[in-house]
Amino acid sequence: MNAMVDARNVYKKFGALEVLRGITLNVQPGEVTCIIGPSGSGKSTFLRCINHLEQIDAGRLYVDGELVGYVERDNVLHEMPLRKAARQRRDIGMVFQRFNLFPHVTALDNITMSMVHVKKAPKEQARTRGLELLEMVGLSSKAHAYPAQMSGGQLQRVAIARALAMDPKLMLFDEPTSALDPELVGEVLEVMKDLAERGMTMVVVTHEMGFAREVADSLVFVDRGVAVEAGVPAQVLDSPAHERTKTFLSKVV
């Protein structure tokens, strides 16, 4: 079986700045991987590389066995045509720190928009599925509310439902609770936990160590663009092998 995410020695530069310096990481189907690390360590950039919001500069990155962002022919890499890249992204759901819900349409329309226009699902079917997803995240009553009328926790739950609407095989979470009031963090983590229990493959960049410990199958500590340490959450959190991990954990916990 293919690994869901297979990153091999991935590099990413912004101008002269090397943000990722050889990340190697593996996520099996059905697994939840949490990525932790100091801010500016490149963990969000790495996540954005997985669905090709950023283009990698060296190494290889595969999702479900398929090369991301490039087409390889006769050992030569070609930039991927935009249409093909868009098709690749359909199978990868993404949840952003700042929610990025579409403010000009209702919660339900946020969810159904991509189903109707990208997947070309019939409107009625999209609507039914949209309401189902809203129920799953506990927001049936907010179907016709606009984002401006919802709390941060509700927004993020709608955003998760929106990503799920495309039936992704992989979900990426970019610090999904970092922009939330502390009292609202729990409701979002609850939805994520529920999703993990349903067997969704997830890569989660987070600062929520409790969530990582409880839900994640593996935990990766990223610092200065490399995966310093990876393993079972309890082991990494309780007895980190590397000095840098120890230093970081002593500051957060």
Added chain:
Amino acid sequence: MATAQSQPGSSPESGSSPAPDWIRAKPLRHPGRTIWAVVIVVGLALFIYGAATNPAYDWSTYLQYLFDQRFWQAAGITLLLTVLAMALGVVLGVALAVMRLTPNRIMQSVSWVYVWIFRGTPVYVQLVFWGLFSTIYPHLQFGIPFFHSFFSVETASFAENVFWLAVIGLSLNEAAYMAEIVRGGIQSVDEGQSEAATALGMSRAMALRLVILPQAMRSIIPPTGNEVISMLKTTSLVTAVPYTYDLYARARDLSVETFNPVPMLLIASTWYLAFTSVLMVGQHYLERHFAKGASKVMSDRQLQALADAEQIHASQDNR
């Protein structure tokens, strides 16, 4: 910590505590406002009296010609010029804005140069140029340059269609302004929006149509309303083409005919004002449509619904 905790549901227990003594304060006085109102009303009354009794305005001629066929026909033409020039200008303007924002350098440059030229020269001069089009380019050839011509068009026929030359002249100028307005609108939309759309597998065009433009509309519409009103009045310059069937040209013609210019100009102004008033109403409704979801402020009905929900909640807690 535990000691500081109050009992759960310590919200006002509507049953036990008496209704609060709602504040009914005496409103603050604003004597300055009253004084200004009097000054302005008196000034206005004097002006109206002066205008009504000034023979130069010649109100009887004004009334006689206000709904004259020649005037309302010209008003219709002015309106048609405005609508056509604006419609073409908006379409071309959106195209130019999108070109400006693509990663394609050539498209960017074309758009930039277009805006530079058409915004940088007076519309009056541009209209004169369009009038001279058939003089500058007597015939247009279509084919492979310097090699073979498939067919050629004599532009002398264009000169007869002065109306369309006016429309083209106005709309190409307008496109330059609309391009800047649309570009500003698109850039005002948060970057996270196109990112979210991209992550959902949308193409650039789809994201633009479904996500970016609808949000950009909020900042595009007010200045565009401005442009429409401005265009309505700019049509008075089509005399440069020369096209002479619009409202202002008609007012001048009738001024000469009647040797009485003031009421004719008043009539033209009245028509212009009537149209702009209607346009302002239209703009209001458009703005309201595209403001959907923009405000946290809830309508009175929504607030009432929330208050009702609280009531039910409180009564359940008390039970």
